[in-house]
Amino acid sequence: MRKKRGFTLVELLVVIAIIALLMSILMPALARVRKQTKAIICLANLRQWALIWQLYTTDYEGYFNAGDGIVNSFEWMETIHPYTKEKDLYFCPEASNISYLWEGPRGMTTSVWMWRYGSGEEFYGSYGINEFCFDPPRTMCEIWEHPTSLNWRHVNYRGAGNIPMLVGCSWAGGAPNHSDEPPLFEGDRYEQMYNNNMKRFCLNRHDGHVNGAFMDFSARKIGLKELWKLQWHREYDFKLAPTGEQLDDMASWLKNFKDYD
Numbered sequence: 001m002r003k004k005r006g007f008t009l010v011e012l013l014v015v016i017a018i019i020a021l022l023m024s025i026l027m028p029a030l031a032r033v034r035k036q037t038k039a040i041i042c043l044a045n046l047r048q049w050a051l052i053w054q055l056y057t058t059d060y061e062g063y064f065n066a067g068d069g070i071v072n073s074f075e076w077m078e079t080i081h082p083y084t085k086e087k088d089l090y091f092c093p094e095a096s097n098i099s100y101l102w103e104g105p106r107g108m109t110t111s112v113w114m115w116r117y118g119s120g121e122e123f124y125g126s127y128g129i130n131e132f133c134f135d136p137p138r139t140m141c142e143i144w145e146h147p148t149s150l151n152w153r154h155v156n157y158r159g160a161g162n163i164p165m166l167v168g169c170s171w172a173g174g175a176p177n178h179s180d181e182p183p184l185f186e187g188d189r190y191e192q193m194y195n196n197n198m199k200r201f202c203l204n205r206h207d208g209h210v211n212g213a214f215m216d217f218s219a220r221k222i223g224l225k226e227l228w229k230l231q232w233h234r235e236y237d238f239k240l241a242p243t244g245e246q247l248d249d250m251a252s253w254l255k256n257f258k259d260y261d
Contacts, residue, residue, distance in 0.1 A: 038093035039206040039221070042168070045089050046211050046219035049127070049166050052083045054217045062154040066135040075172065076129040078117050090125030092168050094205040098124045108170040109187045109203045115172050128169025128200060130176075132233040133215070145194040146175055150233040152215065160215035163231045167201050167212035167222065174200040176232045178241040182224075182251040201227055208257040226260040 056079070057063065065079040077090075088096075095110045115123045135153040136143050152163060170189075174197035183199045202224050203210050209221040222230070228241040242250065244259030 035094075035207065039209075039211070042092040042094065042206065042211045043219055043221065045092070046127070046166065046213040048084075048086075048089055050213040050217040050219050052080060053165060053213070056080060056083055057155050062156050064133050064135045064153060064155075066137065075115060075117060076166075077115055077123040077125070077172065087124075090123065090127060092126045092205055092211070095126035095168075108183075108189055108200075109205060111170060113169075113171050123172075125172065126168060126170075127166050128171055129166055129173035130164045130232060131173045131197075132175055133163075133165050144175055146177075146233075150235055152234065155215050157215065159231060161218060163215040164212050164222075165215050168203055168205050168210040170200045170203060174198070176201060176227070178228065178237045180228075181242075182247050182254060184251055186253050198227060223258050223260055224254060225257055229260045
């Protein structure tokens with residue numbers, strides 16, 4: 001009878017080397033697919049948020065939240081809470097681990113914020129409201145250190161498709177201005193409560209982009225330098241906003257990303 005012949009050590013090593021080579025080729029591709037999938041899920045979340053805000057503003061004749069800071073909160077999470085119970089919607093998949101809050105070790109790009117309101121309930125998330133999308137009492141001339149005359153009080157404005165409403169953010173919201181500087185490095189923390197709020201939104205979560213929902217209830221990806229080309233408030237001055245080259249000079253890590261001049 002013929003003796004059965006097994007693999008030799010050399011043959012096994014060749015097979016292992018081929019498998020290792022194939023894995024080295026496939027792993028980067030799989031990583032890219034995984035990141036693309038996360039970006040798609042994030043965009044789907046924001047499309048859901050756009051629909052939720054459309055339902056809310058329809059119920060209130062087109063107006064945004066009108067908190068008074070005492071009985072009704074200013075915070076959008078409390079306002080919108082009755083319209084959705086899906087906690088996963090609050091998270092971009094690239095920033096969904098609540099063990100990394102905004103002061104956590106992983107930096108602002110992938111960290112999560114937390115907010116506790118009156119009833120003691122805690123909210124966690126990684127999207128933030130454009131704080132100019134707010135309808136405070138007419139007696140309030142200023143809120144969060146900016147005049148309320150800058151606010152978008154309702155959704156019926158021309159150019160609504162360029163007015164950000166909810167965007168990937170390192171805090172629950174922010175009020176960016178054309179004079180804001182970019183983060184000095186990727187994941188740079190913001191230290192000032194009411195200044196340079198663009199830092200909260202300038203997060204490299206999706207290969208040079210962050211996702212956002214707009215006042216026309218659309219959702220799309222936003223280039224990091226494109227953030228300075230959006231109409232954040234009613235007197236936002238595009239002429240005074242930094243160009244792509246100026247942003248590169250202020251923060252060299254942005255040089256790798258597309259300009260929108």
